[in-house]
Amino acid sequence: MTNLTSEQTAEIESLRSTSSSTLRPVSAGLEEILHKAFPVLDHGFVRVVDYMGDDSAVVQAARVSYGRGTRRVQEDSGLINYLLRHHHTTPFEMAEIKLHVKLPIFVARQWIRHRTASVNEYSARYSVLDNEFYIPEPEHLAAQSTSNRQGRGSVLEGDEAEEVLSLLRRDAEQAYSDYATMLNDPTMPDHRDDRSGLARELARMNLSLNFYTQWYWKTDLHNLMNFLRLRADAHAQYEIRAYADIMMGMMAAWVPISHAAFKEHRMEAVQLSGTAVKAVRRMIEGEVVTQASSGLSTREWQELSAALELASSLG
Amino acid sequence: MTNLTSEQTAEIESLRSTSSSTLRPVSAGLEEILHKAFPVLDHGFVRVVDYMGDDSAVVQAARVSYGRGTRRVQEDSGLINYLLRHHHTTPFEMAEIKLHVKLPIFVARQWIRHRTASVNEYSARYSVLDNEFYIPEPEHLAAQSTSNRQGRGSVLEGDEAEEVLSLLRRDAEQAYSDYATMLNDPTMPDHRDDRSGLARELARMNLSLNFYTQWYWKTDLHNLMNFLRLRADAHAQYEIRAYADIMMGMMAAWVPISHAAFKEHRMEAVQLSGTAVKAVRRMIEGEVVTQASSGLSTREWQELSAALELASSLG
Amino acid sequence: MTNLTSEQTAEIESLRSTSSSTLRPVSAGLEEILHKAFPVLDHGFVRVVDYMGDDSAVVQAARVSYGRGTRRVQEDSGLINYLLRHHHTTPFEMAEIKLHVKLPIFVARQWIRHRTASVNEYSARYSVLDNEFYIPEPEHLAAQSTSNRQGRGSVLEGDEAEEVLSLLRRDAEQAYSDYATMLNDPTMPDHRDDRSGLARELARMNLSLNFYTQWYWKTDLHNLMNFLRLRADAHAQYEIRAYADIMMGMMAAWVPISHAAFKEHRMEAVQLSGTAVKAVRRMIEGEVVTQASSGLSTREWQELSAALELASSLG
């Protein structure tokens, strides 16, 4: 296991060697990977440290709402698909998961926008941050997209790539070295007795956004899906998507039925606007519909063409 | 166990006889009572159906925030008390509990004001409600308080008590009987083939607020404490306090350290306003302080006198 | 204006006759109807009592996020449509509305499930409720649907309808009469000096779920849309939809651009699951797709057929 200190590795081994007896529902798939750290980026990781409930928790909650009526629904899978298709999401709040995540600060800043979660982050007011910062792999060093203001274009190459990597590395090293100098912490090398050392809550401001932080993050299955729908999407920034991809696998291990329904009704779903519905109806009836005759804007027409792989989108 | 159908009793026995192995933290105290239904009022109950984490989850989250700094704090108990005393409440969000509750609708209406929780309630749109309604025990049949607009006064006695109980019972029975008539459900007695039966979503409006409903309710330890602080308080309506009292015991079994700290820093705590602080300082210095010289309103002075058991409060 | 006391009518007239000067953004459309009560059902109403922001608040918030980049987007309407289409919903949180609503308790119980709102409800612990209860108009007196466990079927007719209305009315009148007797409130008729009167917090339990309550309810535009999407939908119970329909008109007056985008991208939109997308692609290419060959369940196929008005749905 990379990206872990030996102390962390030992703690995980210890946690995985101590099992207890419980009367609670257990997710066999998640127990398999509980506590294990999955490496992400150059120094980060995600690991599940606790959970509550599984697919059966969703079903149990749905059945109390639907009462005797749901006895008809034979399969849990059918019920879970029905719930997601119709946006009946409260039963998905009944399962909960807690992660321990190590991630660059700029990723943490995107992540924290999801407010319906509980977070306890490592505090650089109280403690000294480690000298760990994110440097992208060359294949993720992308140019600014020229067509999309929030996207990446082609991969940087040659001199430009080398210079970017070199600048990122040099500035981060300088930032940390000066952070350490300003802190003048007695436990760090080069400590000077004739200096007080700057308060940690001030010194931290010298670190750049690619330094790593870590936190415990707890959310329910409904809000986990909201997170994954946005962050495991192809339009998400690669660095947060790297975390979301691992978390998607964790979700599959935890709640396999909900995971399959989530892919079907969220990740692979397409939403048609009222105007798009009318255009699609006409297409199905055999009519040749163009952007102009569809009533859609250029952009929405392009999105629809891509989603439905319309031949006309090539035209 | 009263207040349960035989079906429910069998389900609980089945759940309590099947234990599994888990790598998660386990609360021994809560496992002891997991799934068991504790009777409340005449037909209600509360039971814990799942949970995540225990006192150690609070400590773990606090230590990541305080980082290396908290290695100094030797005891979990000292740390948990410190957190509650200083309103550092996010670590308490890291433990979660899920209850199955059966309760009168008017209690459910108070309960639901606590919004930071997940709820799935039995739906009377989908299913027929049972003929179960709350009738207070004679010792809880209180008169309106004459001094406090939201409080209860002395217990009703004699004819008045008898008449109230008789009216409550008669009206609830009539309401249910007419509910059943309007529903004309094929599974119920006295079904008439020549009638359609009123939609369940309409018929339910004939039931009164003392009929029982049930739900799954999930919240974290921080929000559970917010609930208990208000609802286990002496000023809460007796009927919801009856539930809160049982839940307080569940909290003690689950997270004994947090429970002790909660009693110390919330349930038994007294908050002094800025003006009250000044008055108390003068009292401690030996000065005789009266309401007039305290600067406090009559009402706040009475509250302070009661909280500090001031002799002057008798005057 | 019906459904209002003369006191309320006078208060509204007074509020509408006093205008002030403000430097805040103003929604001309909403000022037109501010404070006015719109009648709903037999005794209910909705009225807007305050608001913050309008369509421009959404645009302003979106532009700070997108920064200089959005200078390209010429029109507010294009931007707002883009935001809703891509579920970028945080800018819609920047506009806020506050309503005063009078509604039957069973409607209030559905409404309150929307947790991301602020509520202050009339308290029957403190005050005596008025003798007002909901009795459906004959054309809304529906039978239970035989095909849909949560729906209504055809309208009840003849004797059955008459009996239902008569039972609903009789039980509500009896419930209120006994509520009054138990309260024995000095301000009410038939007060008996030799009786204490039952505490209001207890007496209220005798009232049925069709009695009216009222509250102030405040939410932001994003959560208002979540509410309307569910409650102005054809599957919502008629009695809450009656409120949602009025509120939809209020939204149109307040934020006309967002309202149009909401209809296009939410109310009239259709979501296709991954499997449905593949089926629709084949249909567009001219293939005859049946339920069996679509891979969809019977129920989802029916929903898709209805949404796209497929001829096959008639077969």
Add this chain to the structure above:
Amino acid sequence: MTNLTSEQTAEIESLRSTSSSTLRPVSAGLEEILHKAFPVLDHGFVRVVDYMGDDSAVVQAARVSYGRGTRRVQEDSGLINYLLRHHHTTPFEMAEIKLHVKLPIFVARQWIRHRTASVNEYSARYSVLDNEFYIPEPEHLAAQSTSNRQGRGSVLEGDEAEEVLSLLRRDAEQAYSDYATMLNDPTMPDHRDDRSGLARELARMNLSLNFYTQWYWKTDLHNLMNFLRLRADAHAQYEIRAYADIMMGMMAAWVPISHAAFKEHRMEAVQLSGTAVKAVRRMIEGEVVTQASSGLSTREWQELSAALELASSLG
């Protein structure tokens, strides 16, 4: 007005010169300062851009809950004090405020922990950040406290202070210069045509946490008070307290009655634990209480001594 671009100054002047007529409640005090930017730190500011309601909104919401009962309470001030003293906080959710804030990223990271608010932040994925970073004034350049892991000690002096300022400034300038080089944005100086430029979403990671960002932040009065209680407190980090202090003044202009009650019942209030209550009772009765006889921990005893200015705290 400092800390503003001329474009921003012009926009504010324009907004303040255009008043409209409204039927909504108006806060005269807040209109006085609406849109005006109040400088904070070296480049930051706070300004109110919109609001809804004032003290009367709190009173109105409380009175609907308490119903006819509150007619007795003569004064709004008495009612608002009562609400805060008894933690009846929902009426304070009925007033809303929206701020435009420019602040260093490390301050933004503390601020965002308050989750019950709406935020739209300037996005460095879409736009290029300006070359503005926070450098503390010499009098705020504090050493790490030796007694308190999260606090500041005495002010740094002489060479150490100069070196810290010089390192902070040099590293921020280097970081920005390399950020610009990596971006290679066509609109910036030194643009090279033979280079693509790194994607903005990647280049931003080179900036340090003292760079400025900005956002719109909207919250209700209840959550504003929660924010101010923590962030205007003497234990808050100076840099966020500088914002909270300005916002406290805005609150006073907006809701003067609530502000006075907030100072009395939150900012200047002292909470006594159950054990502390007992100790204080004994002190009032004239007993000499020591830490040992109080039953309090050393730390809580110190806190109590400080709060009540006990002579024994000097001992």
